[in-house]
Amino acid sequence: MRCGVYVRVSSDKLEQQASLQYQKELFYNYIADKGWDLYEVYIDVESGTTAKRKNLQRLIDDAMNKKIDVILAKELSRLARNGELSYQIKNLCENHGIHIITLDGAINTLQGNTHMFGPYAWMYEQEAQRTSERVKETLKTRAKKGLFKGSTPPYGYTIKDGKLHIRDDETPNIVRRIFNEYLAGYGRDSIARRLYNEGIPTPAEVAGKKNAGDKWNDSTIKLILTNPHYTGDLVQGRTTTVSVTSNKRKKASNEELIIIPNAHEPIIPRDVFEAVQHQMKLRSKTIPAPKRHLFTNIAYCADCGKGMWYRSNRKGYVCGGYARFGKKACSSHVIKEEVLKQTIIHDIQSLMQQIDKEYYLKQLEEKAKQSQLSVQKKLDKINKQIDALKSRKRKYIELLADEKIIQEDYQDMIEANNKEINELVVSKKESLLSSHKVVENIQKLKQELAQFLNFDELTPEILHRLIDRIEIKADGTPKIFYRFSAPKIE
Numbered sequence: 001m002r003c004g005v006y007v008r009v010s011s012d013k014l015e016q017q018a019s020l021q022y023q024k025e026l027f028y029n030y031i032a033d034k035g036w037d038l039y040e041v042y043i044d045v046e047s048g049t050t051a052k053r054k055n056l057q058r059l060i061d062d063a064m065n066k067k068i069d070v071i072l073a074k075e076l077s078r079l080a081r082n083g084e085l086s087y088q089i090k091n092l093c094e095n096h097g098i099h100i101i102t103l104d105g106a107i108n109t110l111q112g113n114t115h116m117f118g119p120y121a122w123m124y125e126q127e128a129q130r131t132s133e134r135v136k137e138t139l140k141t142r143a144k145k146g147l148f149k150g151s152t153p154p155y156g157y158t159i160k161d162g163k164l165h166i167r168d169d170e171t172p173n174i175v176r177r178i179f180n181e182y183l184a185g186y187g188r189d190s191i192a193r194r195l196y197n198e199g200i201p202t203p204a205e206v207a208g209k210k211n212a213g214d215k216w217n218d219s220t221i222k223l224i225l226t227n228p229h230y231t232g233d234l235v236q237g238r239t240t241t242v243s244v245t246s247n248k249r250k251k252a253s254n255e256e257l258i259i260i261p262n263a264h265e266p267i268i269p270r271d272v273f274e275a276v277q278h279q280m281k282l283r284s285k286t287i288p289a290p291k292r293h294l295f296t297n298i299a300y301c302a303d304c305g306k307g308m309w310y311r312s313n314r315k316g317y318v319c320g321g322y323a324r325f326g327k328k329a330c331s332s333h334v335i336k337e338e339v340l341k342q343t344i345i346h347d348i349q350s351l352m353q354q355i356d357k358e359y360y361l362k363q364l365e366e367k368a369k370q371s372q373l374s375v376q377k378k379l380d381k382i383n384k385q386i387d388a389l390k391s392r393k394r395k396y397i398e399l400l401a402d403e404k405i406i407q408e409d410y411q412d413m414i415e416a417n418n419k420e421i422n423e424l425v426v427s428k429k430e431s432l433l434s435s436h437k438v439v440e441n442i443q444k445l446k447q448e449l450a451q452f453l454n455f456d457e458l459t460p461e462i463l464h465r466l467i468d469r470i471e472i473k474a475d476g477t478p479k480i481f482y483r484f485s486a487p488k489i490e
Contacts, residue, residue, distance in 0.1 A: 001036040003027075004059050004068035006079055008044045023074050026103060030072065039068045060089070063098045070099040076107055149236055154229045155203040156267050164229065164264040172267050174200055178224055179268050182276055187283075188225075189324075192216035197328040215325055225280065231273045232266030235259050293317075294460060295340060295470065302471035302479060304330040310337070317472070335476040341458050343478055348466065375431050382428045389421050 005027045009020050024041060031038050040062070042055040056079070062068055071089075073079045079089055079100075090100070099109040147162035156175040157164045166172050174195070181191050195216040203220060204212035228235045236258045299308040299317055306320035316336035321329040396413050399405045405413075471479045 001034070001069045002039040002067070003031055003036050004039050004062060004071050005031075005041045006044075006056065006059055006071060006073045007041060008046065008053070008056075008079075010046070026074065027072055030103060036070075060092060063092065064096055066096070068098065070101060070110070073100070073102050075102050075104045148234065152207050152209075154227050155206060155224060157229070157264075164234070166265055166267060170200075171206060175224060175230060175267050178221060179230075179272055179276055182221075182225060183272070183279065188218045188221040192218055192221050193324070193326045197326045199328075215329075225276050228273070229264075230266060230268040231270045232262050232264055233259060234263035294337065294458070294463065298463065298467060299335075299340070299470040299472060299478075301330060301333050302473045303333070306330070308333070308335075308472055316340075319472070331474050333472045333474055333476065335472050335478060339476075340470070340478055344463070344467070344480065345458055347480065347482070375434065378431050379428060382424050382431070386421060386424050386428075389417055389424070392417060 005024075007020060007023045007027075020043065027041070028038075042059040044053040044055045046053050059068075059071065063071060071079075092098070101108045101110065148159055148164050153159050153164055156167055156172040158167050159165070178191055178195075182188070193216070196214070199214075200216070202212060202214060202216055203224075205214065224230075293310040295308065295317060296310065297307060300306065301308060301319040301321060304319060304321040306324075308317035309320045309323045310317055311323070314334055314336070315338070316334060317340075319330045319333040322332050396405075396417070466483055468481045468483055470481070473479065
């Protein structure tokens, strides 16, 4: 039996590391006593209420791919602390013939012991829910005392003794600037673009977060403009988890908010904050989805790699990085759509003049015949080998009957013989499949060649069939990557 051992602890604290080692030793002893094989130990340092655990997912994938025969866990709560996930794992194992054993004796599908699966799953979920509620109540108590309960303070603030204090750097002034510019009529994208071009550190960079980006975005500006903490009020509990088994969050109602007025020094006067909220409601509108143009998702900036954006006022395309973040990110790389179309049409028409249609079609027919003949020769050879192996099996049984070989030798020879036959049968099927695919591909190529030779208009379908990618250089010169320069027969 190949065993997949699952070990989970909730954190990487020292006492949890000791628990991790203890669990592993339990499994090593258990597997040794049973005389089974260890395939792998899967370790997660996360809560058991979520299915999004890297190594749990690997364990499930390996079980589905028949790499293991049994899943071992210390108890069901190590695998899952919510009923839905518990039953997902149970059903997956039943459907793929994988067993589950917990060392506490509650679950052992080898012995048919599954009747307690539901009660244990429910019990662990309830325990996790109660723990979650206790944590939420603790955080609410801190919030009611005027203590900030988040791990990252709002941009412009720092945390000292659980209270928000204005930072002694430029970030408070950046917050004031964002509010003032918005009231002056600038849009959120425009504000974000200027901050990026001036090299102002983003909130994620100031907080020291991993993989923090240096680009300001519309969403970042919106979060700052709508954050009531800047008025001096401590407003917490604005969102909460839907349940202990879900990472989704829902917006709290006004009655559920925990508001402590004047809990800390404000960065933004209250009247300015309210004026901004009023302006945001006036400016809100439904923005239609961007219209797709001929070269959308095929034309890219040669320097920064961003997709080219169509601009109707230019009747062409500009670099997406430049369009969104300005000249610090990239230059415009502008090109007229008509210029790009005519360039491609000229290239294809020039290529068409070099093609002998009848010659290439004849070559394709010949290629198909050669492929079928080659496959047939291979199949004939395989059939002869299979017949020879079947004859050899008859000789083996005769040797056994004449007591010239013993039963063990016979079994070894038959096993080896059957393995060779099975490999040849697989090879035969692959050859037949390959033959069909070659014919299908050649027929498809003939159809595409005919369409290519009759080309008279650049449509999206033709464009994506003939071109992989277009890169636009800084001076607007296109570099076109065609799928082929001319049809070739090898």
